[in-house]
Amino acid sequence: DTAVSQTPKYLVTQMGNDKSIKCEQNLGHDTMYWYKQDSKKFLKIMFSYNNKELIINETVPNRFSPKSPDKAHLNLHINSLELGDSAVYFCASSQDLNYNEQFFGPGTRLTVL
Amino acid sequence: GENVEQHPSTLSVQEGDSAVIKCTYSDSASNYFPWYKQELGKGPQLIIDIRSNVGEKKDQRIAVTLNKTAKHFSLHITETQPEDSAVYFCAGGNTGTASKLTFGTGTRLQVTL
Numbered sequence: 001d002t003a004v005s006q007t008p009k010y011l012v013t014q015m016g017n018d019k020s021i022k023c024e025q026n027l028g029h030d031t032m033y034w035y036k037q038d039s040k041k042f043l044k045i046m047f048s049y050n051n052k053e054l055i056i057n058e059t060v061p062n063r064f065s066p067k068s069p070d071k072a073h074l075n076l077h078i079n080s081l082e083l084g085d086s087a088v089y090f091c092a093s094s095q096d097l098n099y100n101e102q103f104f105g106p107g108t109r110l111t112v113l
Numbered sequence: 114g115e116n117v118e119q120h121p122s123t124l125s126v127q128e129g130d131s132a133v134i135k136c137t138y139s140d141s142a143s144n145y146f147p148w149y150k151q152e153l154g155k156g157p158q159l160i161i162d163i164r165s166n167v168g169e170k171k172d173q174r175i176a177v178t179l180n181k182t183a184k185h186f187s188l189h190i191t192e193t194q195p196e197d198s199a200v201y202f203c204a205g206g207n208t209g210t211a212s213k214l215t216f217g218t219g220t221r222l223q224v225t226l
Binding site: 056103 | 218
């Protein structure tokens with residue numbers, strides 16, 4: 001009965017590789033988000049989608065491409081991984097755009113070697 | 114854009130004591146201020162939130178106060194327990210900017226026996 005799930009939980013890869021992180025929510029929410037949390041725990045929004053439509057793109061490099069096949073899924077694909085991409089990536093969802101509670105997934109720890 | 118500052122970065126209290134975490138924000142248009150608790154290895158979880166038309170809100174041992182004039186808000190935890198140990202994040206946002214939340218830098222709270 002997980003509300004927001006992410007796969008994988010851990011991802012270790014070499015520089016230059018391409019990887020994807022998947023996110024699914026079973027709450028029936030309209031809005032989904034990707035956040036990046038760096039080693040100092042700083043949490044910063046990357047993208048938000050509402051009903052599969054991109055709402056926020058927070059000056060993230062073009063190597064990051066979100067994809068929302070339906071409103072229950074928001075995947076994150078990263079091309080040409082760099083050392084600085086190492087972080088924990090959190091997916092979240094909320095009922096709509098009006099600041100209802102955001103429910104976070106368990107996170108994906110990405111390590112780029 | 115919005116800038117949210119949070120203090121202190123670390124806080125150690127004895128069990129039973131109170132803990133206070135303070136945040137300031139820069140954008141006077143912000144009207145929604147949630148607080149999230151992040152336990153080790155997990156995603157942030159909303160514990161309380163306040164909107165700009167309210168000065169104080171309480172939920173059992175947790176309370177939040179908001180001073181719109183001074184642009185600051187605070188989290189108060191009374192009768193702290195070991196399970197309150199976690200990282201706490203404040204955030205601010207404006208319902209007019211497509212659900213974007215700006216997070217503070219986090220406070221690591223340690224409740225000692």
